[in-house]
Amino acid sequence: MPTILSVSTLVEPTGGKRNGYNMIRVLVVDDHRMFAESLVRILSDEQDIEIVGIAVSASDASAQVAMHDPDVCVLDYQLPDVDGVSAIMQLREAAPGVKVVMLTGLAQPNTANAAIEAGCNAFVTKDRAASDVVNAVRAANAGVTLPLQSIPAPVGGRYGLTPREHEVLRLLTHGSSTESIMSELFVSRNTVRTHVQKVINKLGTHSKIEAVAMARREGIA
Numbered sequence: 491m492p493t494i495l496s497v498s499t500l501v502e503p504t505g506g507k508r509n510g511y512n513m514i515r516v517l518v519v520d521d522h523r524m525f526a527e528s529l530v531r532i533l534s535d536e537q538d539i540e541i542v543g544i545a546v547s548a549s550d551a552s553a554q555v556a557m558h559d560p561d562v563c564v565l566d567y568q569l570p571d572v573d574g575v576s577a578i579m580q581l582r583e584a585a586p587g588v589k590v591v592m593l594t595g596l597a598q599p600n601t602a603n604a605a606i607e608a609g610c611n612a613f614v615t616k617d618r619a620a621s622d623v624v625n626a627v628r629a630a631n632a633g634v635t636l637p638l639q640s641i642p643a644p645v646g647g648r649y650g651l652t653p654r655e656h657e658v659l660r661l662l663t664h665g666s667s668t669e670s671i672m673s674e675l676f677v678s679r680n681t682v683r684t685h686v687q688k689v690i691n692k693l694g695t696h697s698k699i700e701a702v703a704m705a706r707r708e709g710i711a
């Protein structure tokens with residue numbers, strides 16, 4: 491039996507119409523419960539979107555697609571059983587007509603291209619505004635394949651920061667605390683500390699304060 495997270499405490503599916511709107515039935519697929527539940531709340535606030543379930547893996551998603559017949563799957567690229575491209579293929583086998591919006595915390599252009607080629611309708615990085623995800627869901631439901639969102643290339647250069655390290659540095663330069671970064675990026679405290687230490691090492695600085703000062707001085711973040 492696949493493990494299925496209940497959304498009954500978050501949203502009560504209504505089916506059909508709500509306040510005159512034709513509802514877009516959405517399945518959220520993400521194994522990070524905090525992020526998945528946050529996404530459910532964001533999407534459920536929209537008058538034309540109904541959440542039918544949360545799946546924690548591609549196999550869960552395939553089972554729930556067959557059970558709930560969603561219009562759109564909002565799918566995390568990093569799943570515990572397969573990657574996003576393989577997940578899309580599994581979903582297409584279970585429900586050829588389902589639309590897919592791919593989400594990822596760390597995107598490279600080749601990853602996005604592979605997802606689009608596999609059949610996803612939109613590819614959105616998790617640092618985008620919530621409205622971008624909502625718009626992607628609506629566009630996907632309408633059968634529109636959106637152009638790739640702007641995906642930053644690795645910072646590289648003489649510092650060699652990865653996109654995620656660059657994002658952590660950017661948040662630090664804006665005064666974000668460790669707790670704020672955890673919430674913003676949906677990662678653990680240890681993950682934030684690891685990224686911060688890698689940033690400090692790559693910039694050749696000795697502390698977080700020095701790294702932030704250097705980033706502001708040189709316009710890195």
